[in-house]
Amino acid sequence: MTLLLLAGCSGTKVTSKASSQVGKYPVRTIALIPFETMATPQAIEASGPAFPVPSGARRSDMAVGVPPTTDQAVRQTHRVPASAGEKVTDLMWAKLKARSGLQLLSPNESARVAREVSGGTATETMPAHKIAQRLGADAALSGKVLVYQERVGSRLGADPPAAVGFEVKLVAPDGIVLWEGNYYEKQRPMTEDFLGFVQRYGVFVTAEELAAYGAEELADAFPYGGAAGGGK
Numbered sequence: 003m004t005l006l007l008l009a010g011c012s013g014t015k016v017t018s019k020a021s022s023q024v025g026k027y028p029v030r031t032i033a034l035i036p037f038e039t040m041a042t043p044q045a046i047e048a049s050g051p052a053f054p055v056p057s058g059a060r061r062s063d064m065a066v067g068v069p070p071t072t073d074q075a076v077r078q079t080h081r082v083p084a085s086a087g088e089k090v091t092d093l094m095w096a097k098l099k100a101r102s103g104l105q106l107l108s109p110n111e112s113a114r115v116a117r118e119v120s121g122g123t124a125t126e127t128m129p130a131h132k133i134a135q136r137l138g139a140d141a142a143l144s145g146k147v148l149v150y151q152e153r154v155g156s157r158l159g160a161d162p163p164a165a166v167g168f169e170v171k172l173v174a175p176d177g178i179v180l181w182e183g184n185y186y187e188k189q190r191p192m193t194e195d196f197l198g199f200v201q202r203y204g205v206f207v208t209a210e211e212l213a214a215y216g217a218e219e220l221a222d223a224f225p226y227g228g229a230a231g232g233g234k
Contacts, residue, residue, distance in 0.1 A: 016216070017184045018223035024181065027174050029104075029226045033139040034095055035116075035130055036109040037087040037168065038146045086150035090168050090213050094145065097221035104227035107137055134175040141180060145170040149186065152209045159206065163189040166212040170220060181225050185216035 091109050099106055115136045116128040134142035149167035167186035173179055189206060222229075 015185060015187045016219045016223060018181070018220070019183075020181045020225045021179060023178055024225050027140070027178070027180055029140040029172075029174075029180070031105045031107065031139045031141075032098070032172070032226075033107045033112050033130075033134050033137045033142040034091070034098070034109050035112040035133060035142055035144040037091045037094075037144070039082045039084060039087040039150070040146065040148045082147055082150045086147040086209075086213075089210060090145065090147050090217065093214050093217035094143070094170065094221070097217045098143075098224065098227070101221065101224065101227035101229065107139055111137060112142070129177075130171070130173045131175050131177045134173065139175070141172050141174050143170060143172050150209055150213070151188075153189075153206055155206060163206050164209040164212050165189070166209050166216060168213070168216065172225075183220040183223055185220055187212055187216065 095106065095109065098104060112133050115133055119132070119136070120127050130142040130144040134140070145168055147166075147168045149165050151162065151165040153164040154162055165186075165188035167184075169185075170183045171179060172181040189212065
């Protein structure tokens with residue numbers, strides 16, 4: 003009973019959904035596309051956040067207290083650092099590379115193909131499945147960082163604590179979405195999330211550390227390849 007209560011306090015940080023078509027698509031080579039970041043700045047309104055948040059995020063997680071203002075419609079803005087996309091891309095690259103039975107094509111290759119086709123414009127203008135086609139990959143993995151808030155404070159105390167959220171999508175060359183994953187976590191103090199805080203070694207971690215946890219958990223939920231050192 004105690005374990006169930008502790009698990010409930012921690013909350014769902016990762017969601018994963020595989021297509022019913024997964025078994026029909028053998029995937030061994032994957033083109034990893036550089037992750038996008040949410041367009042910034044995004045207004046947080048009095049009625050709630052005006053930007054999309056990952057599954058598992060509670061509205062209370064995104065509440066922001068600010069001084070009164072004559073403009074009640076807009077309270078504050080949230081900015082996702084431009085570097086967040088590259089950081090999460092690198093983390094997913096490292097975690098998926100460790101899985102057996104998979105060959106990952108680097109984000110640089112995906113970006114190069116997108117530039118060649120689009121005439122030098124942004125990677126996201128080229129659909130993921132088209133990149134998979136051009137590189138001869140079995141699928142392409144793309145993603146987007148929706149929340150990346152650094153802690154304010156230290157490992158002993160932070161207000162606010164770090165919060166990270168991102169989504170990933172695996173698409174076959176014919177456009178079929180084979181798998182979707184989503185991670186969101188805003189670290190909470192021990193009094194609010196005992197199990198989650200203990201899992202973070204009893205300290206307030208950085209946004210990059212949270213992102214690494216998310217990348218590892220999503221890699222574990224990935225429907226292709228096997229765990230490091232094993233097969234599937």
